[in-house]
Every structure is written in structure tokens, then in C-alpha cells.
Amino acid sequence: HGGKTEPEPPPPAKGRRSLLPAGAGEAGGGRRVSMSDFEVVGYLGAGGSSQVHLVQRVGELPQRLFALKAVRKNHLSARRVAEESRILQTLRHPFIVGLHYAFEDEIRLYLVLSYAGGGDLLAQLERHGRVAEPAARLCFAEVVSALSYLHTQQVLYRDLKPENLLLGHDGHILLADFGVSKRLVQQQRTQQQTQQQPRPPLDRKDSSGGALRDGTTPHRACCGDAATSTMVGTPAYMAPEVVLGHEYSYAADWWSAGILLHELLTNEAPFSDQSIAGLWNHLRRPGLCFRVSAEDRKRMSEAACDLIEKLLVADASARASWRPLPH
Numbered sequence: 013h014g015g016k017t018e019p020e021p022p023p024p025a026k027g028r029r030s031l032l033p034a035g036a037g038e039a040g041g042g043r044r045v046s047m048s049d050f051e052v053v054g055y056l057g058a059g060g061s062s063q064v065h066l067v068q069r070v071g072e073l074p075q076r077l078f079a080l081k082a083v084r085k086n087h088l089s090a091r092r093v094a095e096e097s098r099i100l101q102t103l104r105h106p107f108i109v110g111l112h113y114a115f116e117d118e119i120r121l122y123l124v125l126s127y128a129g130g131g132d133l134l135a136q137l138e139r140h141g142r143v144a145e146p147a148a149r150l151c152f153a154e155v156v157s158a159l160s161y162l163h164t165q166q167v168l169y170r171d172l173k174p175e176n177l178l179l180g181h182d183g184h185i186l187l188a189d190f191g192v193s194k195r196l197v198q199q200q201r202t203q204q205q206t207q208q209q210p211r212p213p214l215d216r217k218d219s220s221g222g223a224l225r226d227g228t229t230p231h232r233a234c235c236g237d238a239a240t241s242t243m244v245g246t247p248a249y250m251a252p253e254v255v256l257g258h259e260y261s262y263a264a265d266w267w268s269a270g271i272l273l274h275e276l277l278t279n280e281a282p283f284s285d286q287s288i289a290g291l292w293n294h295l296r297r298p299g300l301c302f303r304v305s306a307e308d309r310k311r312m313s314e315a316a317c318d319l320i321e322k323l324l325v326a327d328a329s330a331r332a333s334w335r336p337l338p339h
């Protein structure tokens with residue numbers, strides 16, 4: 013498919029067997045947390061190579077439940093989980109799963125995450141079918157809030173899909189699984205380079221009166237033209253620029269958001285094909301332009317159709333996106 017392989021996060025420094033940054037997993041008073049601080053009270057499932065257990069802290073009152081994600085350090089994906097921990101440590105948002113502790117022993121790496129007791133959106137869609145528009149609107153607004161916050165933190169999420177959207181007991185969204193997320197670091201330019209190549213103006217295409225912005229460079233101050241080109245994510249949610257192996261940036265997450273919104277409202281994928289190859293051939297077509305079907309149009313508001321069509325725009329620089337409202 014022409015995609016590149018994601019370079020593994022850097023190996024730990026020589027002589028250090030730890031995958032986690034120093035300071036992760038402090039229990040207070042400088043003592044490090046370990047598995048002996050937790051008792052396992054349930055099993056939540058497996059995600060790839062990791063196991064997720066329901067745990068609580070020994071002796072803590074009132075008792076709080078956490079999701080404990082454990083991965084074997086000798087497994088290839090351990091580096092990804094370590095990177096996930098590094099990213100989550102810097103984030104704090106009501107609709108993003110919180111990382112409470114990260115620690116390791118000789119064999120495994122552990123992340124202690126906030127527990128979402130309401131299952132995931134994929135299970136909801138499978139059980140109850142499409143989501144009524146008022147509920148979908150709230151759910152999608154929470155996803156937008158989480159994604160636009162991530163982008164201000166220079167984090168490209170890269171795996172937006174219903175199974176990564178957990179529901180808290182209160183019914184609110186918790187975005188989880190940062191296993192393929194990436195912090196985009198703007199290339200450092202030397203003064204000479206900056207003088208030679210003046211940067212293009214940002215927000216070139218903003219035809220929507222200010223509410224929706226150019227997706228590739230949504231945040232003038234922090235994001236600049238930071239980008240990546242590794243083919244990462246889940247095929248059905250990948251933006252055309254990802255599939256094509258082009259450089260891509262935050263706009264790729266907004267494409268996935270368009271797929272998600274279509275799925276929430278119709279319980280069907282907007283681009284369906286028998287095979288990944290067929291789907292990708294479709295996404296690679298020049299001039300690709302998505303239109304909500306006449307049948308779906310009858311069931312959805314004009315605003316919802318319009319939003320889906322503005323997100324599923326093949327040209328990343330013309331795709332709808334959001335930046336957070338100023339405080």
C-alpha cells in the first residue's frame with residue numbers, strides 16, 4: 013500500500029531497563045506505586061497485546077475503581093504503551109481518559125486509567141442501532157471538544173472510531189487508547205532557513221465565517237505546519253492523505269470525525285467496500301467527493317448532512333475543523 017512503517021519510539025537509555033520516564037507512578041511522599049497497591053476486582057478485556065483489569069487501591073476509602081492496562085515489556089507494543097503513557101501524562105480533559113499512575117515491574121508495564129463503566133460506542137451501536145440526532149449531537153460535541161483540545165496540545169490522535177469512545181457511568185464520552193497517537197513537534201528552523209523560505213500565511217481557506225477553519229494548520233500559535241506521513245490508524249477511518257502516504261496533520265482526525273458522525277447517525281460506514289484494498293482505491297480517487305445518500309438525507313437534519321459533507325472533504329486544507337473557543 014506504499015505506507016511507511018512508524019518508527020518505534022526511541023529505546024531506553026543504555027543500562028536502564030525502564031520504559032517509563034523517571035517520576036511516573038509516584039504514590040505520594042516519593043514512594044513508587046506497584047501492583048501491591050492494587051487489588052484486581054474484575055476483568056475488562058484485552059486490547060491488542062494488552063490486558064485491561066478493573067482494580068481498586070488497597071485500603072483507599074471511599075473506594076474508587078480504575079482500569080489497569082498491562083502489557084508485557086518483551087512485547088513489541090510495549091514501546092507504544094510507554095509512549096501512550098508519556099502522552100497521557102500531559103493531558104487533562106473531561107472527555108479524555110485520565111492517567112492516574114504509570115509503573116512497571118520486571119515483566120510488565122502498567123497504566124492506571126480512569127474507569128469508564130458504560131462500555132464503548134461500538135457496543136452501543138451494535139446493540140441499539142443508530143443514535144437519535146439530539147444524543148448524537150451531544151456525543152459528537154464531546155468528541156470535538158476532546159479532539160480540538162488534543163490538537164492544541166500538539167497531539168494527533170489518529171485512531172478515532174466508536175470502539176475507542178468509552179462511556180462513563182454518567183453517559184459522557186471518554187476518549188481512550190492513545191496507542192497510535194503522536195505528538196507533532198514543529199520542525200526547528202534555523203534563522204537562515206526562516207529567512208530563505210518565508211512561511212505561507214496560515215488559515216488560508218476559511219470560507220465559513222470563522223467557525224470552521226483550515227484543517228491542516230488549525231492553531232497558529234502552537235501547531236504550525238507540524239505533520240507526519242506514516243500510515244497509521246484503522247483503515248475505514250483513515251483520511252485520503254493518510255492512505256495516499258502524503259504528509260498529513262490534524263485534519264486527518266477531522267476526517268475520522270466525519271466517518272464517526274455518519275456512523276452515529278446511520279449506523280453505516282459512509283464508504284463501504286468488501287475489502288480494504290477496494291476502500292483505499294475509492295479513497296485514492298482524484299476529486300473524491302462524499303454526498304449523504306438520498307435515503308439518509310430523509311432521516312437526518314440538513315445541518316447534520318452539511319457537517320458530514322464538510323468533514324468528508326478529500327482536500328485536507330478545505331476540510332472543516334475546530335479550534336477551542338478562547339476562555
Ligand code: ADE
Pocket residue numbers: 056057064079109125126127128129178188
Ligand atoms: N477498557 C479499556 N480501557 C478501559 C477503561 N478506561 N474503562 C473501562 N473499560 C476499559
